[in-house]
Amino acid sequence: MLRIIVNRLLLAIPVLVGVTLLVFLILHSVPGDPVATFYGMDLAPGDDLEAMRNELGLDRPLSAQYLDFLWQAVQGDLGNSIKTRRPVLQDLSQGVVNTAQLAMASIFIAIVVGMSLGILAAYKAYSIWDNISLSVSLFGISLPVFWIGLLLIWLMSVKLALLPSGGKGDWRNLILPALTLSLASIAVISRVTRASLLEILNEDYIRTARSKGLSGLVIMLRHTLPNGIFPVITVVGLQFGYLLAGTVLVETVFSWPGLGRYLVDAIKFRDYPVVQGGVLIVAVVFVVINLLVDILYYALNPRLRTAERG
Amino acid sequence: MSSRILEVNDLVTRFHTQDGTVHAVNGVSFYLNEGDTLGIVGESGCGKSVTVLSILRLIPEPPAEVARGEALFDGQDLLRFSERELRKVRGGKIGLIFQDPMTSLNPVHTIGSQVSEVMREHLDISREQANRRVLELLDTVGIPDAAQRARDFPHQFSGGMRQRVMIAIALACNPRLLIADEPTTALDVTIQAQIIEQVKSLREQFGMTVIWITHDLGIVAGLANRVIVMYAGFVVEHAAVADLYADPRHPYTIGLLQSLPNLGEDEDERLVSIDGRPPDMLQEPSLCQFLPRCRYAIERCREELPILREVGDGHQVACWSDVRFEPQGQDL
Numbered sequence A: 001m002l003r004i005i006v007n008r009l010l011l012a013i014p015v016l017v018g019v020t021l022l023v024f025l026i027l028h029s030v031p032g033d034p035v036a037t038f039y040g041m042d043l044a045p046g047d048d049l050e051a052m053r054n055e056l057g058l059d060r061p062l063s064a065q066y067l068d069f070l071w072q073a074v075q076g077d078l079g080n081s082i083k084t085r086r087p088v089l090q091d092l093s094q095g096v097v098n099t100a101q102l103a104m105a106s107i108f109i110a111i112v113v114g115m116s117l118g119i120l121a122a123y124k125a126y127s128i129w130d131n132i133s134l135s136v137s138l139f140g141i142s143l144p145v146f147w148i149g150l151l152l153i154w155l156m157s158v159k160l161a162l163l164p165s166g167g168k169g170d171w172r173n174l175i176l177p178a179l180t181l182s183l184a185s186i187a188v189i190s191r192v193t194r195a196s197l198l199e200i201l202n203e204d205y206i207r208t209a210r211s212k213g214l215s216g217l218v219i220m221l222r223h224t225l226p227n228g229i230f231p232v233i234t235v236v237g238l239q240f241g242y243l244l245a246g247t248v249l250v251e252t253v254f255s256w257p258g259l260g261r262y263l264v265d266a267i268k269f270r271d272y273p274v275v276q277g278g279v280l281i282v283a284v285v286f287v288v289i290n291l292l293v294d295i296l297y298y299a300l301n302p303r304l305r306t307a308e309r310g
Numbered sequence B: 001m002s003s004r005i006l007e008v009n010d011l012v013t014r015f016h017t018q019d020g021t022v023h024a025v026n027g028v029s030f031y032l033n034e035g036d037t038l039g040i041v042g043e044s045g046c047g048k049s050v051t052v053l054s055i056l057r058l059i060p061e062p063p064a065e066v067a068r069g070e071a072l073f074d075g076q077d078l079l080r081f082s083e084r085e086l087r088k089v090r091g092g093k094i095g096l097i098f099q100d101p102m103t104s105l106n107p108v109h110t111i112g113s114q115v116s117e118v119m120r121e122h123l124d125i126s127r128e129q130a131n132r133r134v135l136e137l138l139d140t141v142g143i144p145d146a147a148q149r150a151r152d153f154p155h156q157f158s159g160g161m162r163q164r165v166m167i168a169i170a171l172a173c174n175p176r177l178l179i180a181d182e183p184t185t186a187l188d189v190t191i192q193a194q195i196i197e198q199v200k201s202l203r204e205q206f207g208m209t210v211i212w213i214t215h216d217l218g219i220v221a222g223l224a225n226r227v228i229v230m231y232a233g234f235v236v237e238h239a240a241v242a243d244l245y246a247d248p249r250h251p252y253t254i255g256l257l258q259s260l261p262n263l264g265e266d267e268d269e270r271l272v273s274i275d276g277r278p279p280d281m282l283q284e285p286s287l288c289q290f291l292p293r294c295r296y297a298i299e300r301c302r303e304e305l306p307i308l309r310e311v312g313d314g315h316q317v318a319c320w321s322d323v324r325f326e327p328q329g330q331d332l
């Protein structure tokens, strides 16, 4: 068990380095730099752009800049925002918390609704319920996030006045963005759940379970689901990644003050440290989620568990 | 006069597949009296499993369709039972063992919980009572160190041991009837013999009635008192086990007996095999299905479907041709 965790964490190092390097290179190959974008707006005559670049260290070789960033990041320092001059971690912390809230709520909805729909579809395969579940999935997967978001705002906030249309407040502000963000994942999770369960239902041990006189529900929940859960866990892990990516759009549509929105702003202003820091945080979260997926796999599979004991 | 436990009449089961309708079981009838062990024999694909699974509705419907017939269990027709009523019978009054012990147990649950589950479903007992009885049962079916092994998972058991677990599950609720569907086919020969001995002794101990399915006539000899021989979804012969061996009356049965290796001879050296292949069962049968492979066919065989007719006391055969088998000894 411990070996798996250590192994995974070691594997994560090249991933994190790779991600930050890629983002770094992309950022620096896009035309424009922070000095030009916002110091450039209200330049006093005599101000020296080069001096400012020098002050920010932007005139040094790219390799030196990147290694500097890495070295500081390892020590837990993501540098200061060029725009606000405050430490990046401090600037991003509220966004991280808000995005985490949104992502957690979304993945929770996606797992509960997606798996329920998938189980229902498998339990009542080829019936009307199966078709209803399929329709919901198609709906969720084919409509663009921003369009669904706007539709929900129009319906729930404008027409019915049930929920706030955006911003950050109590739990009611969370419902619409979380729901919007979860729709595509609901679709994918329900489809994978259904397919996996239907495959398990063909197994010999399911016939054994039926030959014991167990009810359909017990067979589904006690005998089928625990065996069919593994592809679902994998896909939930993957969906979490997509979901994090989706937060950028959803946060914009619902004016949710999350990491995604900060990052979009930071990219506009070429606020290099903020972008790099934000991406690093997202990448770390991603690695941790993948680790959790592996641990879950391990914990739920008696073959792996007992192999270690014996 | 012992009482009738199961009487199956004119059972018809089909599969509606993309390639067409598979006529898997075509009017099968048989019966079991209390204490009987009935052997169902026939080569792979002849409908043995589908026959018994149809009775308990354990085949997937669709594609399967149990189209006709009755299955009187203690006088009540199982084919008219609701799913709820059937559940009481499955595992409660009728226990089943299947062919492949490697895949018949659920990999994520312990052996103990898989045995106790069936008792918790059918018997009114507490968890502790069930757990205690699990240990007794595992002991009874010959699993050493039961207390320890009950906590193990299927992958920690060998094939033979897993089949013993399956037997424990099947017997847990003291069923009146045990259906064993080729329970030893997937096991190697020594383990096979052990399992057969185990079932024999349990049969005495529990006073059970048994249906034993196999494609191996050799196994049936020492185990069953009556045998039905199936071919392409039909019962082609039914006889007391001694009569079947001494006086087989269907060309297919004769072929099967001839292909048995004699005692002491090499297992692999089958003496005679039946030429040709079984039909694909995609046509609704209108003539004897064995006709294309039959050496004894007469004119009438090409005109109408044979029905089971009495040829001796409790000995029936579905064949128009009056074949007698003369054991031919050396010159075979």
Ligand SMILES: Nc1ncnc2c1ncn2[C@@H]1O[C@H](COP(=O)(O)OP(=O)(O)O)[C@@H](O)[C@H]1O
Pocket (backbone or CB within 6 Å): B015, B017, B022, B024, B042, B043, B044, B045, B046, B047, B048, B049, B050, B051, B060, B063, B280, B281
């Ligand atoms: N799920 C299924 N779909 C289509 N055909 C099937 C299915 N199950 C069994 N059959 C067909 O029914 C026939 C009888 O099968 P079975 O009873 O399993 O044979 P066996 O005598 O070996 O137990 C075979 O021809 C098989 O192809």
Ligand SMILES: [Mg+2]
Pocket (backbone or CB within 6 Å): B045, B048, B049, B050, B181, B182
């Ligand atoms: Mg079979």
